[in-house]
Amino acid sequence: MRWIEKLRLRIRSLLQRTQVEQDLNAEFNFHLEQLTQEYLDRGLNPKQAREAALCAMGDITQHQEECRDMRRVSLIEHLCQDLQYAGRMLVKNPGFTAVAVATLALGIGANTAIFTLVDAALLKSLPVSNSPELAVIEQLNPRGEANPLSYPLFEEIRERVPAFSGVFAALDGTYRVEIDRLDGNQIATAELQLVSGEYFDVLGVQAAVGRTLNSRDNLTAGGHPVAVLSFWKRAFQGNPEAIGESFIVRKQVFSVVGVAPPEFFGEAAGMAPDIWAPLMMQPAMNNGQSLLSNPSVSWLRHGTNEIRGGSKRGTSRDGRLPDPAQS
Amino acid sequence: MGKPTDLVQGTLDLLILKTVSLDPMHGWAIAKRIQQVSRDTLQVQQGSLYPALHRLEQQGWIKAHWAETDTGRQAKFYSLTRSGRTQMERELVNWDRLSEAVNLVVHEA
Numbered sequence: 001m002r003w004i005e006k007l008r009l010r011i012r013s014l015l016q017r018t019q020v021e022q023d024l025n026a027e028f029n030f031h032l033e034q035l036t037q038e039y040l041d042r043g044l045n046p047k048q049a050r051e052a053a054l055c056a057m058g059d060i061t062q063h064q065e066e067c068r069d070m071r072r073v074s075l076i077e078h079l080c081q082d083l084q085y086a087g088r089m090l091v092k093n094p095g096f097t098a099v100a101v102a103t104l105a106l107g108i109g110a111n112t113a114i115f116t117l118v119d120a121a122l123l124k125s126l127p128v129s130n131s132p133e134l135a136v137i138e139q140l141n142p143r144g145e146a147n148p149l150s151y152p153l154f155e156e157i158r159e160r161v162p163a164f165s166g167v168f169a170a171l172d173g174t175y176r177v178e179i180d181r182l183d184g185n186q187i188a189t190a191e192l193q194l195v196s197g198e199y200f201d202v203l204g205v206q207a208a209v210g211r212t213l214n215s216r217d218n219l220t221a222g223g224h225p226v227a228v229l230s231f232w233k234r235a236f237q238g239n240p241e242a243i244g245e246s247f248i249v250r251k252q253v254f255s256v257v258g259v260a261p262p263e264f265f266g267e268a269a270g271m272a273p274d275i276w277a278p279l280m281m282q283p284a285m286n287n288g289q290s291l292l293s294n295p296s297v298s299w300l301r302h303g304t305n306e307i308r309g310g311s312k313r314g315t316s317r318d319g320r321l322p323d324p325a326q327s
Numbered sequence: 328m329g330k331p332t333d334l335v336q337g338t339l340d341l342l343i344l345k346t347v348s349l350d351p352m353h354g355w356a357i358a359k360r361i362q363q364v365s366r367d368t369l370q371v372q373q374g375s376l377y378p379a380l381h382r383l384e385q386q387g388w389i390k391a392h393w394a395e396t397d398t399g400r401q402a403k404f405y406s407l408t409r410s411g412r413t414q415m416e417r418e419l420v421n422w423d424r425l426s427e428a429v430n431l432v433v434h435e436a
Contacts, residue, residue, distance in 0.1 A: 002410045006387040023393075027354060027403045031373055034355040058374055066378040074385035 010075055020071075024064055032057060134203070134267070137167070137302035148172045149302050151279070152295040154196065157302065164304040166202035170195040172301040174273045175285055180248040192249065193266065193273035194282055200228070200260075202305045203267060210243045210258030217278040221292055225284075227254040228276040231262040249275075252284035267303060339371065339379050340388075341422055344407060344415040347389055351406035353396070354380055380405060388414045 012020070032053055039049035057063075090097045137157065138146035149157075154169040161167075174191035181187055200212035208231055217224040227247075246255045254277060265272045279300075283290040291297045346357050357380075358371045383389045388411030396402050407415070 002387055002408075005390070005408070009385065009387065023403060026401065027377070028373075030353065030400060030402045031355050031377075033400065058372070063374050063377055066374070067381040070378045070382040071385050074382060078385075 006078075010078070024067060028057075028060055028064060032060075133305060135304050137164075137304060139298070148298045148300050150295045150298050151292045151300060154300060154302055166198060166305045167302060168196045168199040168202040168304075169279060169300040169302050170199060170267060171279070172299060174271065177249045177275075177285075179275075182246055182248065182253070187247065190274035191272065192275040192277060192285075193271070194279045194285065195276050196279045197224075199267075199276070202303070204305065205264050206261065207258040208261040210256070212258050212260070213276065213278055218280060221280050221290055222283055224278045224280050225252060225254045226257045226278065228258045228260055229256055230272070230274045230276075231260055231264070232274075250285055250287075252281065254281075267301075336379070337418055338422065339375060340383060341415065341418040342369070342371070343376075343379060343383060343405075344388060344411055344418065347405050348407045348412065348415060351392075351404045353402040353404050355402075357405070383411070387411070 035053040035056055036046075036049045039052045040046065044052060054060075137149065139149055139153075141147055149169070151169065154167070157164065158167045171194040174193045176189060177192045178189050179187045195213065197213050197215040197218035200207075201214060205212060207228065210228075212228055213226065217226060243256055243258065246253055248254070254275075260276070279292070282292060291299060342361050343357060346352065346360050352360065354373070354376055358373070358376050362370050380389070384391055384405070388408055389405045390408050391403050391405050393401055394404050
């Protein structure tokens with residue numbers, strides 16, 4: 001039980017300092033009394049005896065300080081000794097050490113991963129203004145599964161549903177693209193998401209540098225070769241500000257007009273596009289084949305930032321656009 | 328032998344451990360006993376005695392408790408622990424070896 005006793009002693013030293021101090025004083029006082037008594041026995045009077053005793057004791061404060069030092073130094077010395085011993089034992093038992101380290105690593109790793117997931121998916125809100133109000137517009141197939149929508153449907157919703165104060169469409173995912181410099185040399189690979197012009201405005205995201213896309217970037221197919229960079233990728237051309245730089249993706253030249261703020265990663269947790277470009281540039285991404293006027297291709301996620309009139313989220317079953325007055 | 332430097336730390340430890348191994352004692356009594364048994368040769372001053380006592384207590388070789396002396400005063404009594412006994416024996420062996428070695432050298436005829 002030796003180590004328990006030692007531990008108890010050390011904890012006592014730490015926690016009961018006042019008691020330890022009192023004990024120290026009492027101990028020295030007792031010694032002083034005994035010494036005084038001795039001088040009394042030798043025939044000195046009480047006053048002389050006390051003086052002689054004090055004189056013989058020397059510097060009591062210093063002695064007490066040394067006692068304190070002994071306890072303190074011992075603590076640290078023991079700690080170092082114990083750590084060294086632990087280190088030696090671990091080295092002597094590599095199998096055990098390996099298992100212990102692996103278990104700890106697994107445990108810590110698993111917990112971190114799960115927490116990060118839960119945090120991103122449930123706890124943190126999206127880095128956009130008014131994020132509780134954001135709603136996704138989906139179409140449900142007969143089995144009740146949600147599907148993305150087509151571009152013509154997006155245009156319809158945008159024009160014809162006044163209850164949605166702002167609507168955007170975004171690619172349901174990202175393209176992994178190679179970025180080339182104007183001279184043809186590849187710089188990097190990146191994730192590129194196509195979004196409609198009003199994407200940033202509807203989400204209420206302001207550019208950190210330059211401008212975001214706006215609704216004037218929605219006008220003609222192929223006519224808006226501009227891009228907004230993610231804050232963390234803004235330096236891929238070596239120029240930290242990057243505004244005005246051009247790059248080539250899938251043979252289309254783009255020019256950087258803005259940088260998103262650092263906390264913005266997109267409209268959905270788990271995505272992190274490096275580049276946002278207007279949906280109007282979609283034909284360039286697919287070899288000239290345009291999906292923009294094709295109502296039967298469903299490839300876009302739609303979102304709205306506010307449903308006016310206070311109506312709640314709901315479902316429309318008959319193919320008509322939902323009546324905002326209903327719930 | 329009043330100065331702390333005159334006595335190697337391990338030797339003072341040994342003296343204290345041995346003294347309390349016979350009976351629990353307070354600091355004053357330990358110093359007196361050492362003085363008596365060594366026939367006044369060894370006089371341990373409180374400046375070395377109490378730091379040593381506190382260090383030995385911290386290391387777990389002696390333990391302390393407060394009790395009444397026969398004159399009715401409260402004093403801090405020290406007694407030997409089990410690991411203290413082991414340490415004492417260890418120090419005894421060291422001391423014997425050391426003193427024998429010194430004797431051999433200084434009494435070399």
